[in-house]
Amino acid sequence: MPLETLPRPATRLTEAQISSLVNIIRRAARTEILPRFRNLTEGQVSTKSGPADLVTAADTGAEAMIARAISRLFPGAVVLGEEGAAGNPDLRKTAAKAELAFIVDPVDGTWNFAHGLPLFGVILAATRFGKPIFGMLYDPITDDWIFASKDGPALQSEMGRPNRTLSTSAGGALPGLSGIAHLSYMPEADRRALAPLGAEVARLGSLRCSCHEYRLLAQGAVDFVLSATLNPWDHAAGVLICERAGGVARFLDGRDYDTGVTEGYLLSAPDEATWQALRDRIAPALGL
Template identity: 60%
Template sequence: MSPDLPAVVTGPLSAAQQTSLINIIRRAARTEILPRFRRLTTSQIATKSRPDDLVTEADTAAEAMIARGLAAMFPGAVIVGEEAAMDDPSLRDKAAEAELAFIIDPVDGTWNFAHGLGVFGVILAATRYGRPVFGLIYDPLADDYVIADHTSPAHHISATGRKTVLTMSSGGPIARLSGFTHMSLMPKGVQKTLAPLLTAFNRTDALRCSAHEYRMAALGHADFILSGTLNPWDHAAGVLICQRAGGAAKMLDGSDYTIAQNQGYLLTAADAATWDAVAEVLDPLQDTAAA
């Protein structure tokens, strides 16, 4: 292990550490993800909790490669990959209690990836006692990423290395807001409550990929994101990046988001005023139970 890469960090990850993490993600994408894109056979795709909840050889191979790199850099950290957590759910609790944990989504948007749709990404978050302190969302096809830590502004880094500060949208009247919702992942009873509420907004969509939804929001191209499925590998990085881009992210009941949360609704919005306005529209959801 390099002397400038300690097992556990108490402050922000250094620039050298962040560069090393980016390089790990890039190598995994080039080695395990991109060579399999649009080349998967049916034997390389399996289902998990639902017929449309997929896992591919790219997911498992990339997660293993990223986890190895993280373990070499930070042997004292808890490392939780989406696929490992499916086999051992206790990893989520361990990460929420850890001084330093890394949360990996090796191929976010697996359904898209498995069907040849280029809307997928790699998500990596670092948390301290359950609170996100570093977030990275990498687009393998564009070879660019959005990134933030808990002490610095969020940035977009292009494939050529150009660095741009991220700023969330300016919000506006409810009728002009657009956002992403994960309604199809909610119980049917919750969907019946939520569906009429969404007519208050200009537009609501879902990309089947949290990586690109949070990226779009952080770039100012969406005003809010609502989710009732609180997998930390989907949200920890994006929440931090949006917050550091000027946005607000909290549970719909107003409590802070941590990766220990496994029930309720997570709302991320352009700023505090937009969060309040969207939360007021969505308040009837508080009388329902998210899955």
């Protein structure tokens, strides 16, 4: 039987619903993801948009399992998975307009996963009309998850231990910042324009895994994340968790995050002053 439905209007998930979602993600990882880690056969890995854009049997198996379970718990909710969106692009628009949608990245960091690197995760977000109301960043290797609701703190949870409240870093001036920028996914002109930024901050890199990049941001281990690829399965959960950890996440043009936005640059930072300093450096370089 499904859990209680969300009150109208749907603004938050109950603790029981969140607990059920956590269990769904953990079961999918144990059943569909971890048994295939470093155990993929040639026929279980294929490409999508290019040679570095991989999909594995773990991605499709986990997404199918998670989608079925969520649909049973929340009848009528839209479920948008990364692999489902590849076959039905209109599903993304449907989810952005839905009163309640669940957005799933079943194996975020598939390239890492397929190459045997233990740096991948599962991302789950719940949205209301394109705005995140719940986010979860799960690490199958350590079996711990960072999560937040729109009206609560960002928490890190692990079985058998009390939840730990997370806070973003202290931020500061550019020379002292460490950040993540997905330069390889940007147009060539923008890559060239932003290349000098790497010499102006303390450290600039990428993990090829939004799940762990946003986890580091919420834990205060990095100071910012900049992305030009606005897939909601990569960002909806992380943006909410960043904000509930005390940070700021907006598009460079100042708009608040919305899963319906498909073009532009998304910048997440630990506080308003740091966000503005980064924006003032990055936006002019991009001609914005």
